[in-house]
Amino acid sequence: MMKNWNDYLLKSKMFIVFSAVSLFIVMLTCIIFYYKNVNDIKNQTLALSDTISRQFSRTFELYIQDMEKLSVSIIGDPIIQESLIDHYGIPDSVTQNQIELTINNRLFTHLQPRPQLQSIYIFTTDDIAYFVSKAGGPKISFNLQSESWYQNRLDMPGVKFLLLPVTAENTGGDREAQVISFVRNISRIPYLDVLGYMKININVNVIKDMLVNSDSNDVERNMRAFIITDEGSVVYDDRNELTGSNDTGIDLSIFQGNHESNEVVWNGVSYIYTTSKSSYTKWNTLILIPNEFLLSKQKHSSYILFLVGLLAMGLIAFVSYMLSYQMTLPLRNLMKKMTRVEQGDLSQRMEVAGNNEIGRLSRIYNNMLDSITRLISEVYTSKLAEKNAQLSALQAQINPHFLYNTLNIMKSISRVRGIEEVAEMAESLAELFKYSMTNLHHPIPLRDEMEHISNYMNIQQHRFGNRYEFYMDVPEALLQASVLKLTVQPLIENAIVHGLSKVKSGGRINIAVKRLGSELIIEVSDNGCGIEEERIHMLRRRLERVQAVDAYDEEGQGIGLSNIAQRIKLFHGVKYGVELISSPGRGTTVRLTFPYERFVKVKGEAD
Numbered sequence: 001m002m003k004n005w006n007d008y009l010l011k012s013k014m015f016i017v018f019s020a021v022s023l024f025i026v027m028l029t030c031i032i033f034y035y036k037n038v039n040d041i042k043n044q045t046l047a048l049s050d051t052i053s054r055q056f057s058r059t060f061e062l063y064i065q066d067m068e069k070l071s072v073s074i075i076g077d078p079i080i081q082e083s084l085i086d087h088y089g090i091p092d093s094v095t096q097n098q099i100e101l102t103i104n105n106r107l108f109t110h111l112q113p114r115p116q117l118q119s120i121y122i123f124t125t126d127d128i129a130y131f132v133s134k135a136g137g138p139k140i141s142f143n144l145q146s147e148s149w150y151q152n153r154l155d156m157p158g159v160k161f162l163l164l165p166v167t168a169e170n171t172g173g174d175r176e177a178q179v180i181s182f183v184r185n186i187s188r189i190p191y192l193d194v195l196g197y198m199k200i201n202i203n204v205n206v207i208k209d210m211l212v213n214s215d216s217n218d219v220e221r222n223m224r225a226f227i228i229t230d231e232g233s234v235v236y237d238d239r240n241e242l243t244g245s246n247d248t249g250i251d252l253s254i255f256q257g258n259h260e261s262n263e264v265v266w267n268g269v270s271y272i273y274t275t276s277k278s279s280y281t282k283w284n285t286l287i288l289i290p291n292e293f294l295l296s297k298q299k300h301s302s303y304i305l306f307l308v309g310l311l312a313m314g315l316i317a318f319v320s321y322m323l324s325y326q327m328t329l330p331l332r333n334l335m336k337k338m339t340r341v342e343q344g345d346l347s348q349r350m351e352v353a354g355n356n357e358i359g360r361l362s363r364i365y366n367n368m369l370d371s372i373t374r375l376i377s378e379v380y381t382s383k384l385a386e387k388n389a390q391l392s393a394l395q396a397q398i399n400p401h402f403l404y405n406t407l408n409i410m411k412s413i414s415r416v417r418g419i420e421e422v423a424e425m426a427e428s429l430a431e432l433f434k435y436s437m438t439n440l441h442h443p444i445p446l447r448d449e450m451e452h453i454s455n456y457m458n459i460q461q462h463r464f465g466n467r468y469e470f471y472m473d474v475p476e477a478l479l480q481a482s483v484l485k486l487t488v489q490p491l492i493e494n495a496i497v498h499g500l501s502k503v504k505s506g507g508r509i510n511i512a513v514k515r516l517g518s519e520l521i522i523e524v525s526d527n528g529c530g531i532e533e534e535r536i537h538m539l540r541r542r543l544e545r546v547q548a549v550d551a552y553d554e555e556g557q558g559i560g561l562s563n564i565a566q567r568i569k570l571f572h573g574v575k576y577g578v579e580l581i582s583s584p585g586r587g588t589t590v591r592l593t594f595p596y597e598r599f600v601k602v603k604g605e606a607d
Contacts, residue, residue, distance in 0.1 A: 022316040030309045042272070042294055048219050049274040049287045052211075056225065057276040057285040059210045064281055067182050067200060068161060070110060074120070075186045075198060080106050084186065084195045087124055100130055107132040116206035118169050118179045121199040122186065123147070133201075135169065135177065144197070149183050160184065163281055165233035166244035169201050178204045178244055180235060204243055207236045224271075224288040230255055235283060255284045263291070330358040334365065346373055443571075445599035446513065446520075447479040449488050453511070456489055460496060468500050468507025478513050481520050482599040483592075484571060487564050491524040491590050494561070499528025499588050519576075520596040525589040531582040543578050561590070568594065 074080065083099045083106075090096065107120045111132050119133035121142070129142035144150055149162055164181035179201035186196045211225055227236040232252050234242045242248055250266055255275060264273050271288040278285070337348040346369055350362035450472065457470050492509060500507040512523045531539070543565045565578040572595050582588035 022320065023313055026309055026312045026316065030306075045219055045289060045294060046272060046274060049223065049272070049289055050276075052220070052223070052225075053274045053276040053285045053287045056211050056287075057278050060207065060227065060283075060285070061278050061280045063206070063210070064163065064182070067202065068184075070114075071161070071182065071184050071198060071200060074107070074110055075184070076189065077106055080122075080186075081189055081195070084122075084124065085188065087128070088126070088195075103130045104132050116203055118177050118201040118203045120201070122196055123199070124196040125194065133169070147199075149181070149199075150197075163283070165229055165235050166204055168244075180204060204236055208238070211238060218293070219289060222289060222293040226250075226286040226288070228255070228284050228286055230282070230284065250286070254286075264288075330362070334362070337365070341369065442485065443482040443597075443599060444485050445479065446474070446481045446483050446522075449483055449485065450474060450479070450511075452486075453489050453492055456492060464496075467503060467505055468496075468509060470509050472511045474511065474513045478515060478520065480598050481513075481515075481594070482597040483520070483522070483594055484567055487568065487592060488522055488524065490560075490564060491592075494590075495524060495526040495528065495588070499526040499530075501528075503528060515596050518596055520594040522592040522594070523589055524592075525587060527587040530584045530586050530588055531580075532584055536580060536582055539580055543580065564592070568592065 080103055083103050087096070087099050090099075103122060107122070107130065111117050111120050111134070117134075119131055119135070121129055121131040123129050123142070123144045125144075127144045129144070131142070149164055161182060161184040164183060166178050166180060169177045169179040182200040182202065184198055185194050186198050187193065188195050207227065225236075225238040226234060226242070226248075228234055228248065228250070230252070232246060232248060232250075234245045234248055237243045237245075251264060254262070254264055254273060255277065262273065264271055266288065270291040272291060272294070273289070274287045276285045277283075334350060337350055340348045349366050349369065453472075461470070488511070492511075495509050500509070506527075508527045510523075510525045512525075514521050539561060542562045561578055561580065568577050576593045576595060579591040579593070580588070581591065
């Protein structure tokens with residue numbers, strides 16, 4: 001009974017865990033996909049709407065530019081120019097009728113081949129109007145003073161033309177048409193004095209042809225397109241409900257600033273919108289898409305995800321149950337074996353059957369026990385050998401203090417016997433050894449590092465004689481600056497070993513210390529052979545790293561630049577460190593950068 005109950009618990013746990021994890025992943029995936037899909041639908045809709053608004057605005061711009069070119073050709077027509085000049089010079093009524101006929105004929109040649117134009121007017125400054133129109137009806141009188149645009153006429157500097165929002169065109173016939181007016185000055189060529197004003201009325205239906213809606217595109221079927229002035233006059237409404245209206249109910253602030261897309265509520269309905277303002281016409285193109293359209297798209301996606309999620313959950317539940325059932329028996333057997341092993345019986349082995357996961361697990365289990373048995377024996381033997389090696393190493397190890405004391409004895413004996421150079425070298429070496437033994441990771445005053453360098457150079461000059469000269473430029477005020485131990489002396493060693501190794505005479509090593517603001521700069525330079533370009537690039541890359549490096553460089557020639565750089569970076573921060581300046585044949589300069597701080601001895605720290 002207990003066995004069956006344990007088997008049931010194992011299967012139930014596996015089933016619950018597999019199902020829960022898998023269902024969580026499925027649900028999380030569906031949720032992420034849903035929100036991503038919702039965002040993608042909104043972004044795609046906004047992108048398409050933005051493209052439509054910009055294309056629509058640009059197409060209308062191009063059309064108005066064509067109207068400007070047409071106006072230029074009309075006002076530059078020599079016959080019209082001559083007729084207007086004659087108009088002001090000849091008061092005879094018969095001649096005036098002839099002028100009217102001539103101007104109207106010229107205007108008709110421009111009006112007739114353009115079906116989108118409704119009429120063309122020319123107003124003279126003495127309140128006479130010449131016009132041609134596609135509307136039927138007799139000619140009527142026109143009063144220039146009654147034109148709404150006349151008070152803001154185009155004799156202002158920098159204004160080429162005016163675009164007037166929608167008005168009703170009525171030339172005395174039985175029809176009216178909604179038109180957009182294009183108005184500009186007529187100047188006498190080449191004197192540029194104003195002869196009159198021209199107004200071209202454009203039928204708003206021409207704008208409808210610019211916006212071609214595709215029935216196969218859901219966005220274009222559901223959108224609403226407008227052209228609106230900054231003052232709120234509707235130049236165009238694709239449903240022709242608000243064209244010519246001055247009160248749309250739309251918040252005009254959406255045309256201000258840089259908000260090219262967002263959400264707006266209009267007539268109690270929420271829309272997303274995109275706008276495009278023409279720098280040429282100064283009018284705004286507005287595309288409205290109801291949020292309800294986006295919600296319908298989102299609902300469609302959610303239904304699909306819901307069905308897929310249910311199907312996936314059912315399949316996962318079935319697979320989880322079958323998997324837990326198939327794995328229960330061999331796992332239970334393995335658990336028994338492992339319990340015996342836990343109690344110390346390493347002879348337990350699994351019977352390997354098949355090459356599936358359970359079979360491979362059984363094989364790995366058997367190999368593991370074999371390895372454990374073998375390792376127990378090997379580790380026991382190696383531990384004994386390691387103990388013996390440690391004892392031997394401890395017996396052979398020389399105490400550093402013993403060496404330091406021995407050097408002091410050598411110094412004393414040399415001085416007693418009058419061998420001053422040996423005594424001096426022994427004393428310098430003893431000080432070097434003493435300096436290097438303690439507090440490697442603690443800050444020290446710059447004075448101590450300079451004394452250490454002096455001891456080192458004392459030995460080197462006894463060794464090399466006059467092959468090179470050593471100079472130090474260290475202001476007294478900076479000797480109490482805080483530095484890390486053994487960061488400057490290794491640079492002197494590198495200069496001797498690498499930079500001046502082939503120099504027989506005339507070598508020079510300089511140490512210069514200065515303070516720049518909050519930084520302490522230490523430069524060690526030599527006039528040696530320099531460093532090849534390829535190697536200096538490799539060294540600079542190594543100096544940029546922050547991770548720990550070996551204490552010695554790759555060639556085993558003392559404490560390396562990398563180690564010094566990493567010690568400075570790890571202690572003071574990555575803005576400090578080592579900079580390398582060198583070129584073949586021109587020597588080498590190594591610059592250390594520390595934060596400038598006066599050394600303060602920590603209580604209890606050894607000297």
